[in-house]
Amino acid sequence: MSIADEGLPPTPDGDDYSPEPTLDDRVQADLVRHTERIAADDRVIARAQARRIEHLLDLQDWSEQPRVASRLHGNPANIRLADDNAASLTEDPARAAAYNRWDDREVARRTIVSETACLTRVAERTIDRQLNEARFLSSYAPATFAAFSRGEISYRHATTLLGQLLTLPDGGQAAFEERVLPEAKRLPVSGSSTRPAGCGRSCTRNRS
Numbered sequence: 001m002s003i004a005d006e007g008l009p010p011t012p013d014g015d016d017y018s019p020e021p022t023l024d025d026r027v028q029a030d031l032v033r034h035t036e037r038i039a040a041d042d043r044v045i046a047r048a049q050a051r052r053i054e055h056l057l058d059l060q061d062w063s064e065q066p067r068v069a070s071r072l073h074g075n076p077a078n079i080r081l082a083d084d085n086a087a088s089l090t091e092d093p094a095r096a097a098a099y100n101r102w103d104d105r106e107v108a109r110r111t112i113v114s115e116t117a118c119l120t121r122v123a124e125r126t127i128d129r130q131l132n133e134a135r136f137l138s139s140y141a142p143a144t145f146a147a148f149s150r151g152e153i154s155y156r157h158a159t160t161l162l163g164q165l166l167t168l169p170d171g172g173q174a175a176f177e178e179r180v181l182p183e184a185k186r187l188p189v190s191g192s193s194t195r196p197a198g199c200g201r202s203c204t205r206n207r208s
Contacts, residue, residue: 042151043152046151050145050151053130053133053145056131057134059116060131063109066082066085066104068108069082072108073107078103082104112131137162140162140165141162141173147184154189161177164180
């Protein structure tokens, strides 16, 4: 039972009063218990969001297959061409041939965006942005995505770091992740290299 459900002992008269040590310990223990539950929820949410990104990637990869894209478009001539190429070409040449069929790829993209937005009740523009973020996170920020998948950082941390990474030359991205990720694991998105003002001692506890 939480101490909130119990009556506190009356304060004794006189100047020699000192808090009850056992009660002080219980307050600190309850603080840890309550805040750790919330932190655990955040880790679960982050891992679920990372799985969602993986599913968005799977959806993109599936929709970009030539025979799938042509059918999502629904153009009979393109469907036949995609089927012919699949029968006569290996996978990479078939994809290269399909790449020039811009209409298939564009309609396929619009279709998966529309269907996902409808099912999740999210704006199409948001789904389109999330598809791009999923691709960029997996391609340009592998360490960030790995930390996100483990629940060590939030979705906002991941996308904020991604935005910074995309402004860097290719050679500097891995070094940037190595330097910044440890800070991202312990600070809010707007945090700096020092502990934020008002952050209690318990903020230094391990998030894992």
